[in-house]
Amino acid sequence: MQKPLIEAKNLTVRYTIGGGLLTKAVFLNAVDDISISIDKGNFFGLVGESGSGKTTLGRALLRAAPISDGTVTYDDGEVHYDLRNLSKPELKEYRKRAQLIFQDPYAALSPRMTVRDIIAEPLEVMGLTRTRDDTDARVREIAAKCRLNLEHLRRFPHAFSGGQRQRISIARALVSGPRFIVADESVAALDVSIQADVLNLLKSIQQEMGISFLFISHDLSVVAHVCDHVAVMYLGQLVETAPTRDLFARPRHPYTSALISAIPPLDPDAPTNIEKLEGEIPSPTNPPSGCKFHTRCRFARDLCKKDIPKLRAMGKERFVACHFAEEFDFSRKLAASEPAGA
Amino acid sequence: MSEPLISVKDLTIRFRTDEGLVTAVENVTFDINPGEVMGLVGESGSGKSVTAKALMRLNAGNTRYDPKSRIILNLPDGPVDVFSLKRDAELRVVRGGAVSMIFQEPMASFAPAISVGKQMIEQLLIHTDLSKAAARDLSIEMLDRVGIPDAARRFDQYAFEFSGGMRQRAMIAMALSTRPRLLIADEPTTALDVTIQAQVIDLMKDLVSEFGMAILFITHDLGVIAQTADKVAVMYLGRIVEKGTVRQVIRDPQHPYTRGLLSALPKLEDLEAKLTPVPGDIPSPLDRPAGCVFQTRCPVAIPGRCDRDVPDDTNLSGGRSVACHVVADSVKQGMT
Numbered sequence: 001m002q003k004p005l006i007e008a009k010n011l012t013v014r015y016t017i018g019g020g021l022l023t024k025a026v027f028l029n030a031v032d033d034i035s036i037s038i039d040k041g042n043f044f045g046l047v048g049e050s051g052s053g054k055t056t057l058g059r060a061l062l063r064a065a066p067i068s069d070g071t072v073t074y075d076d077g078e079v080h081y082d083l084r085n086l087s088k089p090e091l092k093e094y095r096k097r098a099q100l101i102f103q104d105p106y107a108a109l110s111p112r113m114t115v116r117d118i119i120a121e122p123l124e125v126m127g128l129t130r131t132r133d134d135t136d137a138r139v140r141e142i143a144a145k146c147r148l149n150l151e152h153l154r155r156f157p158h159a160f161s162g163g164q165r166q167r168i169s170i171a172r173a174l175v176s177g178p179r180f181i182v183a184d185e186s187v188a189a190l191d192v193s194i195q196a197d198v199l200n201l202l203k204s205i206q207q208e209m210g211i212s213f214l215f216i217s218h219d220l221s222v223v224a225h226v227c228d229h230v231a232v233m234y235l236g237q238l239v240e241t242a243p244t245r246d247l248f249a250r251p252r253h254p255y256t257s258a259l260i261s262a263i264p265p266l267d268p269d270a271p272t273n274i275e276k277l278e279g280e281i282p283s284p285t286n287p288p289s290g291c292k293f294h295t296r297c298r299f300a301r302d303l304c305k306k307d308i309p310k311l312r313a314m315g316k317e318r319f320v321a322c323h324f325a326e327e328f329d330f331s332r333k334l335a336a337s338e339p340a341g342a
Numbered sequence: 343m344s345e346p347l348i349s350v351k352d353l354t355i356r357f358r359t360d361e362g363l364v365t366a367v368e369n370v371t372f373d374i375n376p377g378e379v380m381g382l383v384g385e386s387g388s389g390k391s392v393t394a395k396a397l398m399r400l401n402a403g404n405t406r407y408d409p410k411s412r413i414i415l416n417l418p419d420g421p422v423d424v425f426s427l428k429r430d431a432e433l434r435v436v437r438g439g440a441v442s443m444i445f446q447e448p449m450a451s452f453a454p455a456i457s458v459g460k461q462m463i464e465q466l467l468i469h470t471d472l473s474k475a476a477a478r479d480l481s482i483e484m485l486d487r488v489g490i491p492d493a494a495r496r497f498d499q500y501a502f503e504f505s506g507g508m509r510q511r512a513m514i515a516m517a518l519s520t521r522p523r524l525l526i527a528d529e530p531t532t533a534l535d536v537t538i539q540a541q542v543i544d545l546m547k548d549l550v551s552e553f554g555m556a557i558l559f560i561t562h563d564l565g566v567i568a569q570t571a572d573k574v575a576v577m578y579l580g581r582i583v584e585k586g587t588v589r590q591v592i593r594d595p596q597h598p599y600t601r602g603l604l605s606a607l608p609k610l611e612d613l614e615a616k617l618t619p620v621p622g623d624i625p626s627p628l629d630r631p632a633g634c635v636f637q638t639r640c641p642v643a644i645p646g647r648c649d650r651d652v653p654d655d656t657n658l659s660g661g662r663s664v665a666c667h668v669v670a671d672s673v674k675q676g677m678t
Contacts, residue, residue, distance in 0.1 A: 049535040050506075162386075162624040192562065193639075196606040197619035218535065221608040234643060245613060262540040263610055264565035268588050272569050276544070277537040278665035280505050333611075 004037035005212045010070035013060050026285050030056040032236035041210045046225030053236040054216045058182040062098050064205050076179045099173040103185035105165035109157040115168055116153040122176045122284040163194035182214045199226050224248050232256045235292040242318035250331045252320045254291050257330035344375035345416045347556045354408035365629050366392045367580045379557040381571035387473035389580040390560045394526045398436045432673050438470050442522035446529035453500035458622040461496035462516050469520045506540035528560045579635040586662030596664045599636045642668050
């Protein structure tokens, strides 16, 4: 089998809160013992409620959050890195190969730089081009991919709408030739009529350039449409991961199922929120014992309060962390699966 | 038929800015009946919040309401012409009295240094004849009613001690404790996680049937509208382009913008459907297109007509109306 592009094993990101003169230090595992692997060219979705640790996991994979325990390896065929032990030159090289697209295209672009300079900056900082002509040529090539024209390059970000700004952010992320991009809520701030355009652009980048994406989103419908593979997080842990269609057609973890059920359907007559999830996500400084989801799970039993469920294989490419996953059938009906023509 | 609770007619709102007079809302007309939930859908800049704030006269000092704009609130004591209200004491009827509002960002809506309970009592003392003790009891009862555990203790806490979902519940409890006739909910679930959003939607549905009030529900999320509203108005660049019952508009959209919006929306029931963006970008309000506001992005725009003439509302069966030349033409052809 093909080697994954990025692979985390038992990854933990731990933060310390307090610990001053008068307060006792509290530890918080924002990412708690997560193992995950993303294949080359894969569009990998990461979902969960706010506070579940999605952003921290994304940052740890970029070496932008501290890796407290476990390992993360990156292997694109040309280089092989152990992200916990990177030399300075290696980290510099990794910055070219792994990039981030932010949520808010209004905050992410400097208002004092022209679009050309915004896109060119990584090239200059990383020393990827030697002459100004090289830089300009590279900027134009990437801008064209993101459907920005020469006229756009001379202007400042304030002249652009949210969708156009996000295309500029994407161009900036692409210009160093990355193999891995973390897109953190990259369409959340966009209007629906614009959002589809940016999603289609990200998909075409994945397909034409073979770049792998970690697509972090709280919007399950968006994830369902663009991702090949989805992982669901709860309080810093992975509860389920599976190919997109399998996950949405038949969730195996009660949390995945409840999350899907909470999305208001577009059909006014469709039954809604059948698996009501009571309460809110508990504080990560004081997580529940055993299965972290047991306080909100309607199927929880004594075992769930005591034992932490291991993430275990269930069928093709699916992993579930639930003691009783075999007993549940959360199958949902999806419209016309594969093109029925055959 | 009984009178509508609130009747908005030809509402036109402009803002005076350094760049000149900017039109935010133009000729908006709608009615909401008692006990009815109306959804107001639109993207950023479509004028939905400005419209809602006009009902409470909450827009900023540089706002110019066009003289022919009318907002009439039909209360048991007789109709109130909202634009004729002058003094603060008169305005109270639409600011927390008969009309109440819940906002998107509940953290910004509570004063940070005053306990939640004190803020709830304060508004009850302004709008009702309750004694302080009775106001306290009612407030705790309302907090309990919206599902805040241990309401009596929570009552004395501050907004920062509440989680996001709880803040929004407290906001709803506060808005409903004066028993308003009309509740304006401006993106009340947008800042919440889906699981909490589902809880808040269920709560609002329960309260509508219990209190029998009308709701103006503002959101950009058509799924939320499908699950909460009876009827819906779709806004684009300050104009209502389509109006009808939720089933009519969502199942069989007629205006090209509504259609575009629905085909750009990822649907969980149909994962293979292609996402089709509405081409182009939303124009700046400083640069409003002539003729139909949607013509710069419309796939079926008729040159020489849609970019010149503002389309009138065409009334379709079942009380639906659509402001589009193309729809108007096809209706005319259907009749001949």
